[in-house]
Amino acid sequence: ETGVTQSPTHLIKTRGQQVTLRCSSQSGHNTVSWYQQALGQGPQFIFQYYREEENGRGNFPPRFSGLQFPNYSSELNVNALELDDSALYLCASGANVLTFGAGSRLTVL
């Protein structure tokens, strides 16, 4: 049990659809980061939220957006899904030593 819970664990969408992925941390840390991990590759930084504000963004288009709530849970939203969005999406809580969730595996058909 890592203390970071992600849902759903698996989902399948079709191209053009929208998806929302969720993340919650038992520790209630005020910093959460999202990463995308394509098959056979290392995770890539999408963005980070600190106290409900975006605090840094990687090389991802605006159709990737996020929210962080007062209880420090977080959402990742992806609009207009493309085939290349198929990946494992990881949420991480913390700012120095990160605690990762098990991820949400998204398949876009």
Next chain:
Amino acid sequence: KQEVTQIPAALSVPEGENLVLNCSFTDSAIYNLQWFRQDPGKGLTSLLLIQSSQREQTSGRLNASLDKSSGRSTLYIAASQPGDSATYLCAGEGDSWGKLQFGAGTQVVVTP
């Protein structure tokens, strides 16, 4: 832009052998260097964190070194066990906490 490379991409060793995993990075202005373990279908588990002022960290059978001048980090796993089979990823952290630049990982198989 920081680039992180891990060699080899895959490694198979018999149980009991020592493992040496390599990680190289292009920007010596790295702040922290972390090693993670990832089991199939699972998230990442932090193994060791080497902070900027440190040169190595040890935890049990694991030892990681960091040489910022040469842009290299090495993870040593002593007396490997089948339970060590996993993918090992290194990640560098620059001046933004929580923003890690990962390598592609080394997939390790330890055979009984």
